[in-house]
Amino acid sequence: MKNLLFIVIGLAFTISVSAQQKQPGWKAPEKYKTMKVTEKGDLAVGKELFNKNCKSCHGAKGLGDGPKAAAMKTFPGNFTADYFKKYNDGELYYISFVGSGEMPNYEKKIADEGDKASVLAYIKQLSKAK
Numbered sequence: 649m650k651n652l653l654f655i656v657i658g659l660a661f662t663i664s665v666s667a668q669q670k671q672p673g674w675k676a677p678e679k680y681k682t683m684k685v686t687e688k689g690d691l692a693v694g695k696e697l698f699n700k701n702c703k704s705c706h707g708a709k710g711l712g713d714g715p716k717a718a719a720m721k722t723f724p725g726n727f728t729a730d731y732f733k734k735y736n737d738g739e740l741y742y743i744s745f746v747g748s749g750e751m752p753n754y755e756k757k758i759a760d761e762g763d764k765a766s767v768l769a770y771i772k773q774l775s776k777a778k
């Protein structure tokens with residue numbers, strides 16, 4: 649009977665981990681929360697930049713399962729999770745380009761504001777995918 653309990657607890661844990669709805673702990677500073685992204689992004693450009701710069705940690709679909717993710721102390725997040733859909737443009741801009749903790753800074757690598765808007769447009773498209 650005790651063994652069965654362990655199996656049930658183990659199974660519940662496995663399911664909750666595989667769903668990965670867990671929200672990473674980063675917080676955007678106030679000035680980003682109210683920031684507007686005015687440039688119009690291009691999805692094709694965004695996809696190319698994402699695959700080149702971000703996929704290694706975030707995974708092709710933004711599930712947080714890229715090959716480098718396992719070596720991270722912080723889970724990179726799941727772009728398709730419910731909590732993710734609540735971020736506004738400024739918050740996404742902050743975490744994507746300024747970074748926080750193990751999330752690198754991309755202000756120099758992706759310097760063009762149009763390119764930044766393209767990456768954000770692509771992330772938001774990934775977020776809509778089921």
Ligand code: HEC
Nearest residue numbers: 672673674701702705722724725726743744748749750751
């Ligand atoms: C070296 C691994 C790594 C790379 C490369 C990387 N990220 Fe991240 N990213 C992270 C980690 C780790 C976090 C969680 C940070 C935290 O909570 O402190 C994160 C968080 C994020 C989040 C918030 C996720 C959430 O669920 O709250 C977004 C959006 C994001 N990154 C976008 C990008 C974009 C866009 C790129 C490429 C331009 C990129 N990342 C490249 C590791 C990476």
